[in-house]
Amino acid sequence: MTMRSPVGKVDILPKEMGSLTTELPPAEPGTLFVMGTNGGMCVSPDAGFDVVFGRCEPDVHVCVGANDPHVSRRHGYITRERTRWVLHNVGRLAIRFPGSRLVLGGHRAELPVAYTPLFIVAPRQEHLLEVRIAARAPAPRPRDMYEVDTHNPDEWELSPTERLVLVCLGQRYLRQEPSPQPLTWAQAADELARLRPGERWSAKRAARVVTEVRKRLSTKVDGLLEEEIPPPLGNTLNHNLITELLLTATLVTTDLTLLNP
Incomplete structure (x- = not known):
């Protein structure tokens, strides 16, 4: 799929782009990508723009948990603080990082420069909010490094x-x-x-x-x-x-x- 480049400091990501685990559009290091149920946002690190997410689509930039009344209309936002993107939970439900780390209502957490699936923990299900921060391009490697086999993630063994x-x-x-x-x-x-x-x-x-x-x-x-x-x-x-x-x-x-x- 061909993906369009951001036209400015803030851009809309169409739903058809799919998961943020796939290839990203061209972006400067530190650019924030956020994807919800019906699409998402792309924000440059110097845009001075907060990405608001929650279940009430008209009131937020990224919709998540649209049909779950346990999710707040404006559940949280992601803002740039100095050199880091920071998640702020302003809803009642906790937001879970991969594993068991929870960000409770009224709390904040810095986001890593990586792909981070976040989950709003509702009573009957969890709602996924995908976040990814573009990393700096790796330094050029010696030519012979291109011949090395690609290293796959450490997979779990299954029968x-x-x-x-x-x-x-x-x-x-x-x-x-x-x-x-x-x-x-x-x-x-x-x-x-x-x-x-x-x-x-x-x-x-x-x-x-x-x-x-x-x-x-x-x-x-x-x-x-x-x-x-x-x-x-x-x-x-x-x-x-x-x-x-x-x-x-x-x-x-x-x-x-x-x-x-």
Whole structure:
């Protein structure tokens, strides 16, 4: 997809641009990109512009959690403070960084120069707000470095069965649907039974497979055990697991082919 360059200090990102995990438009280092349900904003570091986000689309620059009344109309904003972009939570619900770090209402947090998925933690689901800050271009490397194989992220090892179940469970994320949530156990079992009719899939069996993966990863990843999450749990554990697998490229879009009959 060809992406347009920013025409000024502040520019609108169309919904069709997709996830900020993909290639960015040309931008100077420190440029802020924010993507919500229906598109986003791109702001240069010297623009003097605050990006406001929340559920009331007419009152904010980036819409998130549009259909969830638990999300504040103007839930927060991102502003430039000296040399850093800073997140301010002015809503009632906490905003979660990857893992278990929470920014509570009335608090602030500096954003890293990287891709950062932020989650507004509502009672029944979490709402994704993608943030990415453009990094400085790396210094030129010696010519022979171009021959070195690309280093992939440190992926988690999954068995074929675990991968199938997790792709089924997290397919809405892989399809980049707005505000995705994991399938229910019953939905996952129905689809697995359709794909593998001879394997007698049930909701309990699907849950056992995913629980084993969560326990295995929990020694190095926060937010995958019940005792780490305040009630009500809802889909939080599965959401955290899927997010970790996406961030490490353990699950990628091409895995959706596993769901073809």
